[in-house]
Amino acid sequence: DAGVTQSPTHLIKTRGQQVTLRCSPKSGHDTVSWYQQALGQGPQFIFQYYEEEERQRGNFPDRFSGHQFPNYSSELNVNALLLGDSALYLCASSLTGTSVTGELFFGEGSRLTVL
Amino acid sequence: AQSVAQPEDQVNVAEGNPLTVKCTYSVSGNPYLFWYVQYPNRGLQFLLKYITGDNLVKGSYGFEAEFNKSQTSFHLKKPSALVSDSALYFCAVRAIYSGYSTLTFGKGTMLLVSP
Numbered sequence: 001d002a003g004v005t006q007s008p009t010h011l012i013k014t015r016g017q018q019v020t021l022r023c024s025p026k027s028g029h030d031t032v033s034w035y036q037q038a039l040g041q042g043p044q045f046i047f048q049y050y051e052e053e054e055r056q057r058g059n060f061p062d063r064f065s066g067h068q069f070p071n072y073s074s075e076l077n078v079n080a081l082l083l084g085d086s087a088l089y090l091c092a093s094s095l096t097g098t099s100v101t102g103e104l105f106f107g108e109g110s111r112l113t114v115l
Numbered sequence: 116a117q118s119v120a121q122p123e124d125q126v127n128v129a130e131g132n133p134l135t136v137k138c139t140y141s142v143s144g145n146p147y148l149f150w151y152v153q154y155p156n157r158g159l160q161f162l163l164k165y166i167t168g169d170n171l172v173k174g175s176y177g178f179e180a181e182f183n184k185s186q187t188s189f190h191l192k193k194p195s196a197l198v199s200d201s202a203l204y205f206c207a208v209r210a211i212y213s214g215y216s217t218l219t220f221g222k223g224t225m226l227l228v229s230p
Contacts, residue, residue, distance in 0.1 A: 004158070033217055033218075035220075040222075041222055041223070042205055042220035042221050042222045042223050043159070043205070043218075043220045044220075045217050045218070045219065048217055056217060058217075090158055090159065092159075092218075101147060101164070101166045101209075103149060103161040103164055104159075104161070104218055105161070106151075106158035106159040106160070107158050108156075108157055108158045109157075109158050111156075
């Protein structure tokens with residue numbers, strides 16, 4: 001049973017560029033959440049997708065957008081990259097029916113460096 | 116708004132000694148509390164959760180946590196630390212917005228276990 005998989009694991013971009021990160025949830029999970037973890041900080045919630053729609057969003061600008069596909073996989077897009085966007089981006093999956101009491105399952109993350 | 120605080124950036128303990136990693140929370144309504152561990156350059160792994168019931172919760176790798184409602188605390192404990200327990204530990208609280216939920220994390224506590 002595959003867990004949460006993310007790609008790419010590492011990438012380097014320059015300011016102003018755009019990036020797309022990908023996530024496949026754990027088998028049987030239908031909800032995907034994205035988190036940004038800056039160096040020395042805890043993960044910060046970006047947004048959550050369910051049934052191909054964004055249903056919650058954290059305090060992130062519109063430069064951050066996402067998508068969920070019919071197979072529940074998800075993408076995170078960041079436009080007009082800033083140096084401050086350098087971070088580990090974590091994808092977490094869950095099952096909506098257990099959204100309150102169930103734990104999130106995390107991928108290994110995609111480490112983005114913006115130069 | 117829901118939040119968690121981890122007052123210690125780092126905890127040092129000798130192998131074989133008991134360890135405690137502190138967490139306090141602020142939440143309206145019932146608290147749903149979680150502990151995760153992160154090893155270097157890895158994603159987050161679930162350790163344990165408190166939903167309801169016994170105030171002492173047992174989790175993975177011999178860890179346990181004590182829920183104290185009057186002190187709004189959820190401290191992580193282990194009777195005998197191992198060098199391999201050295202990692203970054205995050206406390207998290209379930210935040211509920213408009214019927215949906217996600218996790219809000221503390222900034223993390225680095226645990227260093229010396230041989």
